Amino acid sequence: MIYLNGNFIDQDEAKIETNDRGFLLSDGIFETIRVYSGVISRLSDHYNRLKKSADFLNIPFVMSFNELNLALHTLLEKSDLKDKDASMRLTLTRGTGPRGLLPPEKVNPTVMITAFFFPETVHKPYKVMISQIKRNESSPLSNIKSLCYLDNIIARKQADEKGFNECIFLNTQGHVACGSVANIFIVTDKGIVTPRIEDGILPGITRSVVIKICEENNIRVFEQTILLSDLLTAKEVFFTNRLIEIQPVIQINEQLINDGNIGQMTTMLQTLYRNNLAYSESKDSLDEIFNLKCH
């Protein structure tokens, strides 16, 4: 089952128009949402980020938070994922349009939601390769989860072909940016550091959670520019995203990090992160939503 423009339909029957600008010109955005035992994690963060990106791109997104919450939960239910661990993807495009780059005056956006069973994250430590492709921090898209993912696909595939699990993008200044699907953190003597948004990164939701966890636990954490040399001499390195959560990195190109072992700080943050999942939207609120629907 998928959700498409207000309807819940079988994926086989659901189709995208051939002149959807998301398909023709990557004119759209998406969110990847994590669900733990049927509880949607940090939906308001996803909603706010999506809204902000849609506003910037001038793509109307008219669903209220409650409408989106209801759609997601209904889809989980219809997909037999009601109490399961799942990942969901919400895709918003500018919808169909005539030939050419300029958007049509009247926009009828496409909203699609898909849900997949996604078992508990297993953290095989990563060996990663620094990509020759630079993250373009001059583009607003470097801060937006847009449909433009082909650079990431190429870089990830090149890493995969050389036996690496992921890649790291530097930005055009040569500063550390992110992975192909993840934010990056390094652990140094001075504290934990993650690149600034201005360095050309997505404002990751898991990234925010990790920063908050650090602050709440008196772990020094900084958003600041990371040089390549800082990265290669870091005591520990890890990626974050909704699905991989906190993912240890033990090798960058040929350079071992922490002698090739998962670091203590990374392990501690993984534990704190798991405990933090209680911060997610509670089931109460969604029961409330369902009640609203029934009455």
Next chain:
Amino acid sequence: MIYLNGNFIDQDEAKIETNDRGFLLSDGIFETIRVYSGVISRLSDHYNRLKKSADFLNIPFVMSFNELNLALHTLLEKSDLKDKDASMRLTLTRGTGPRGLLPPEKVNPTVMITAFFFPETVHKPYKVMISQIKRNESSPLSNIKSLCYLDNIIARKQADEKGFNECIFLNTQGHVACGSVANIFIVTDKGIVTPRIEDGILPGITRSVVIKICEENNIRVFEQTILLSDLLTAKEVFFTNRLIEIQPVIQINEQLINDGNIGQMTTMLQTLYRNNLAYSESKDSLDEIFNLKCH
């Protein structure tokens, strides 16, 4: 009518799968093809460029040149565009796939062709704006007509909102790259100059034609890096692409080019370009193709 994966169908009936990687991740490429009075212009150039890009991205494209030629002509015929001026778009994506960036092992690409009536190009001189977004010459995509067009949409829209007809991208070195849908040329005392492919530009087919026309007519032409100062002090500036052909630029930001008039060299090249259309594939070859089909 459109062509989709071997079938000619009504656009209303033709649909794209919801898990097509072209839709989800901009994992695909396209070509925009010009047709003059039913004659497809420079199809072999388009075919070769598409093949090269598909090979680089490892997207299988199995149509032979003759099969593609036949499909395009059949679509023109079925769309009542047989002897008309038209533009066609060929889109090739990696097809459907499971969640995640890495392509599936078995790829079943999507091939879509659409055709539009496209009347003779009218050349209202352009006022253009230099975009704050940089062209990322570190990415192989800067040389590939991929589906990643959202940067171009944003920049073009920003230009439009400020009353400009187009934008110009500089690359991350600050050197002149291209427009949102076009290559760029400048006319100087030393000759005609267009950026090198390495500066982060698409190897445009119209760009190649213009270079060839210059060479054949003893007009000095160079592929070399263009500084912003070169651009702003150029005697003439023009864009090229398949649809706008040779498009005069008379203003960049607040700076007039050639006192705001279309330049002589630009006008001469427009005439030579129009005459050069006879170089396109002849009708003979396509009659031959149709004969092959009938016998």
